[in-house]
Amino acid sequence: MGIELDFPAVLQRWPAFVGGAVLTLELAFFATVLGAVFGTLAAVGRGAHSALIAGACKAYVEAIRNTPLLVQIFLVYFGLASVGLKLSAFTVAVAALTINVGAYTAEIMRAGFEAIPRGQIEAAEGLALSRPQIYWHIILLPAVERVYPALTSQFVLLMLASSVCSQISAEELTAVANYIQSDTYRAFETYIIVAVLYIILSLVMRAGFWGLGLFLFPRRRRLGTPL
Amino acid sequence: MGGHLNINHLIFLGHGALWTIGLSLIALVGGGITGFAIALARISPLKSVRIASGAYVQLIQGTPLLVILFLGYFGLAAIGLNVSPLAAAGISLTLYVAAYLGEIWRGCIQSVPKPQWEAAEGLALSKVQRMTKVILPQAVRIATPPTVGFMVQIIKNTSLASVVGFVELMRSGQIVNNSLFEPFAVYAIIAVVYFALCYPLSLLSQKLERRMGRGMTNLTLA
Numbered sequence: 001m002g003i004e005l006d007f008p009a010v011l012q013r014w015p016a017f018v019g020g021a022v023l024t025l026e027l028a029f030f031a032t033v034l035g036a037v038f039g040t041l042a043a044v045g046r047g048a049h050s051a052l053i054a055g056a057c058k059a060y061v062e063a064i065r066n067t068p069l070l071v072q073i074f075l076v077y078f079g080l081a082s083v084g085l086k087l088s089a090f091t092v093a094v095a096a097l098t099i100n101v102g103a104y105t106a107e108i109m110r111a112g113f114e115a116i117p118r119g120q121i122e123a124a125e126g127l128a129l130s131r132p133q134i135y136w137h138i139i140l141l142p143a144v145e146r147v148y149p150a151l152t153s154q155f156v157l158l159m160l161a162s163s164v165c166s167q168i169s170a171e172e173l174t175a176v177a178n179y180i181q182s183d184t185y186r187a188f189e190t191y192i193i194v195a196v197l198y199i200i201l202s203l204v205m206r207a208g209f210w211g212l213g214l215f216l217f218p219r220r221r222r223l224g225t226p227l
Numbered sequence: 228m229g230g231h232l233n234i235n236h237l238i239f240l241g242h243g244a245l246w247t248i249g250l251s252l253i254a255l256v257g258g259g260i261t262g263f264a265i266a267l268a269r270i271s272p273l274k275s276v277r278i279a280s281g282a283y284v285q286l287i288q289g290t291p292l293l294v295i296l297f298l299g300y301f302g303l304a305a306i307g308l309n310v311s312p313l314a315a316a317g318i319s320l321t322l323y324v325a326a327y328l329g330e331i332w333r334g335c336i337q338s339v340p341k342p343q344w345e346a347a348e349g350l351a352l353s354k355v356q357r358m359t360k361v362i363l364p365q366a367v368r369i370a371t372p373p374t375v376g377f378m379v380q381i382i383k384n385t386s387l388a389s390v391v392g393f394v395e396l397m398r399s400g401q402i403v404n405n406s407l408f409e410p411f412a413v414y415a416i417i418a419v420v421y422f423a424l425c426y427p428l429s430l431l432s433q434k435l436e437r438r439m440g441r442g443m444t445n446l447t448l449a
Contacts, residue, residue: 005306066379066425067418068386070397075418078410163291167390174293187301191294199289 010189013180020176021197027090027172028159028205031097035158036151038098039105040140046110057106064103069164072096077168093165093172101158108150112143145217152209156202163198173197232412236403243399244420250385250395253317255378258324265329266336280329287326293387295319300391316388324381331377335370336362372439376432379425386421396420 045057064072076096080087087095116139124138144151166175177194181187268280287295300315310318339362347357389398400417404410 062426062429063418063422066383066429067421068383068397070386070389071414071418071421074410074414078414082411160289160291163293164387166293174291174297177294177297181297181301181305185305187305188298188303191298191302195286195290195294195298198291198294199286202289 005189006186007189007193010180010184010186010193013184016176016180017173017193017197020171020173021201023090023170024159024162024172024201027093027097027162027165027170028155030094031101031158031162032155034094034098035101035105036155038102040109042102042106043109043113046106047113061103061106064100065107069096069100069161070167072100073164073168089165089168089170092168093162093170097158097162097165100161101154104154105151108147108154109143111150112147113139115146116143145219148209148213148217152206152213155209156205159201159205160198173201230407232403232407232409236407239403240396240399240416240420243394243396244424246394246399247382247385247396247421247424250313250316250320250388250393251378251382254320254324254381254385257317257321258328258381261321261325262328262332265325266332269329269333270336284326284330287323288330292319292323292384293390295323296387296391312388312391312393315391316385316393320381320384320388323384324377327380328374328377331373332366332370335373336366338369339365368439372432372436375428375435379428379432382424382428383421 042057042060045053046061048054048057073093073096076099077092080092080095120138120142121134124134129138162172163174165172166178169175173194177190181190184190265280265284268276269284271277271280296316296319299319300310300312303310303315343361343365344357347361352360385395386397388395389401392398394402396417400413404413407413
C-alpha cells in the first residue's frame with residue numbers, strides 16, 4: 001500500500017487556512033465576550049428572589065448543558081429563519097455559540113458567587129456601600145478572580161467547539177479544511193494541518209488569558225496562589 | 228412539500244437514539260480503558276512516559292473532536308485505509324474520551340491524600356498492591372461523580388458522528404427532516420431526546436457529588 005503524503009501541495013493554500021483561523025478567532029472572541037455577559041446575568045438571575053426568573057435561568061442552563069451544540073446550532077439557524085430573520089451564517093454562529101457558552105459560564109459564575117463569604121457582603125453593607133458597589137466590588141470581581149481558570153478553559157473549549165459551525169457553512173477553519181480537502185483530495189494532510197492550527201490557536205488563547213489574568217488580578221500574582 | 232410526522236419517522240428516530248447510546252457505550256468503554264492507561268502513564272515514575280502521555284493529552288485537548296473525526300474518516304480513506312463510519316466514529320471518540328478521562332482520573336488518583344501513599348509504603352506493600360488495594364479503591368470513590376458527569380459530554384459528542392454519515396440520533400433527524408422539510412420541529416424533537424438521555428445522568432452526577440461531600444466531612448470529623 002503506497003502512502004504518499006504531500007504537505008506542500010496543501011500548504012500552498014495557506015491564505016485560506018489563515019483566513020479560516022482568523023474567522024475562528026473572531027467567532028470565539030464575540031461568543032466569549034457576549035457569552036460572559038449573558039452567562040453572568042443568568043448566574044445572577046438564578047439567585048433572584050422571583051421564583052419565575054430563577055426557574056427560567058435554571059431551565060436555560062440545564063437545557064443547554066444537556067443537549068449537543070450541533071442540535072442547538074441547527075435550532076437557532078432554522079428557528080431564526082422560520083420567524084423570517086435572514087441573518088448571515090456568521091451572526092447565527094455567534095448567536096448559537098453565545099447561547100451555548102452562556103450556560104456554562106452561568107454554572108461557573110454561580111460557583112464563584114457561592115464561594116463569596118456572607119460576612120464580606122455584610123461587612124460591605126455595614127460600611128454603607130451601595131447595592132451596585134457591593135455587586136461589583138464585593139461579589140462580581142472577587143468571584144471572577146476565583147473562577148478565572150475555569151472560565152478561561154471553558155472559553156478555549158468554546159473556540160474548539162466553534163468548528164461545529166462549519167455545518168451551517170460559516171467559513172471558519174474547519175469549513176475551509178472541508179473545502180480544501182474536497183478540492184485537493186488530500187484529506188489526511190489537510191486535517192493534520194488544521195489540527196496543528198487549532199492546537200496553536202488554543203495555545204495562543206491560553207497564553208493570552210494567562211497574560212490578561214496577570215494584568216487583571218495583580219493580587220493573585222502577588223500572593224502567588226489562587227485565593 | 229413533504230408529508231407529516233408519522234409513527235415510522237418516530238421509530239426511525241428511536242433506532243437513531245439506540246445507536247447514540249451504543250456509540251456512547253463504545254466510546255465510554257474504549258475511552259475508559261485507554262484513559263485509565265493514560266492516567267497511570269501520567270503519574271509514571273518514568274519521565275519519558277509522563278512526557279509522552281502528557282503530550283497526547285495536550286494534542287487531543289487542543290484539537291476539536293470534529294477535526295479528529297474528519298481525520299479518522301476522510302483522512303484515513305485518503306491514505307488508502309477505508310474505514311466504516313462506525314469504526315471511524317468509534318476510534319475517534321475513543322481517542323478523544325481517553326484524553327479527557329485520563330486527565331480527570333489522574334487528578335482523582337493524585338487527590339488521594341499523601342499519607343495514604345506513605346502508609347502503604349510503610350506497610351511494605353509492593354507498588355502494584357499499593358495501587359490496587361489502597362489508592363484505587365479511594366480514587367474510584369472520588370472519580371465517580373466527575374465520570375458520570377463526563378458521560379453527558381460523551382453522549383452529546385456522539386452527535387458529531389453524524390457528519391461522517393453515521394446514522395445516530397442526529398443523523399436520523401437530518402434524514403427525517405430531508406423528507407419532511409420541518410427542520411425546527413424535527414430538531415426540537417431531537418433536542419428533547421438528547422435532554423432525556425443526558426439530564427438523568429447530570430442529576431445523578433450532582434447527587435453523587437453531594438453525597439460524597441457528606442462522606443468527606445464525616446471522614447474529617449471522625
